[in-house]
Amino acid sequence: MTYFIKADRFLLEKEEKSESYLQVVNDRFGEFTDAVPSDAEVVDWSGYTIAPGLFDTHIHGINGFDIMDGQAEAVHGISEAILPLGVTRFLPTTLTSSNKDLNAAISAVKEAVKHGLGGAQSEGIFLEGPYFTEKHKGAQNPIYFRDPDYMEYRKWQNLAEEGIVKIALAPERDSSMEFIRAVSNDGVLVSLAHTDASFEYCKDAIDAGAENFVHLFNGMSGVHHREPGVVGAALTDGRAFAELICDGFHVHPEIAVMADQIKDDKLTLITDCMRAGSMPDGKYQLGEFPVIMKDGIARTESGSLAGSTLKLVDGVKNLYQWSGKPLFEVWHRGSLSPAASLGRDEELGSIAGGKIADFVVVDDDLNIQATAVAGEFKYRKA
Known part of the structure; x- marks a missing residue:
């Protein structure tokens, strides 16, 4: 052809x-x-x-579907729902949950991919958790938080038939540095998230092989002039990529522009979208938590932001309008930078x-x- x-x-x-x-x-x-x-x-x-087709490296669900449904039908539904939104590649993303639910989610992705996705194509699974800490838990369930365990990860990887390409953790947990080295050696993108780690812990984690920060400014300690924290490490270390939810709610537009100026092509636009994306306001579920979406913003009953309902192309539009940069440069934050973070930029x-x-x-x-x-x-x- x-x-x-x-x-x-x-x-x-x-x-x-x-x-x-x-x-x-x-x-x-x-x-x-x-x-x-x-x-x-x-x-x-x-x-x-x-x-270029957009590449969402962090998406839980959309249009009533969620990866944690543990059903191949949900993976197919997400694939087809994001195609008209300009997304051609994505990483089906899990949440912190029970081993039973995580196993079901991994199996569902594997089954759907083997069957063949009709819309956007999966480039592998992103395990968001369960190795987090409670202070910045967001919509992750802390009853399942624990220290990183390489053998546990290998069980999931075997189940996925080596399909896990990205995993997020809090580097202050015990055994994190050894885990980061081992998983990075497997070719998996280790990301830092839902963490209260110090600047020094984050730098050590980057030295060990962690090369990404999940949803920058959210679920992490902020910048202080005496303790740069997780955000400080993400912004100042040129080796690491940083994800940004560019909806104007998770991060103020001026801060989004600042992050873009600092990180340049190491900034990746994501959605962190959950099942309420492309749906009307109302009550939804994110993992085990009930979520209320009002005016397009999803929150847990305690008021915490619960993922987003952002469309990736809208994130690109927002940054384009806020930054005043050329369109080709901003567009690649949602296509080339995500591919590069996974070492897929030679192909995608x-x-x-x-x-x-x-x-x-x-x-x-x-x-x-x-x-x-x-x-x-x-x-x-x-």
């Missing part, structure tokens, strides 16, 4: 390209050209922009010859008109 995409604008890694044709060969991007053969198949998106995250042809078509207001996964159009707006 070979065709050419015609469009007014293409968002590339370092620039925008105007009024050209982009070749797609099977599931890969080819080269740009100013003219095509007379018998070539041309998909004409004149008047629109072609951007941007429009470049030889990469997997994940892309979206957007109008001038960044509304999604079409989404293609590996060169195949899987969604077109009616």
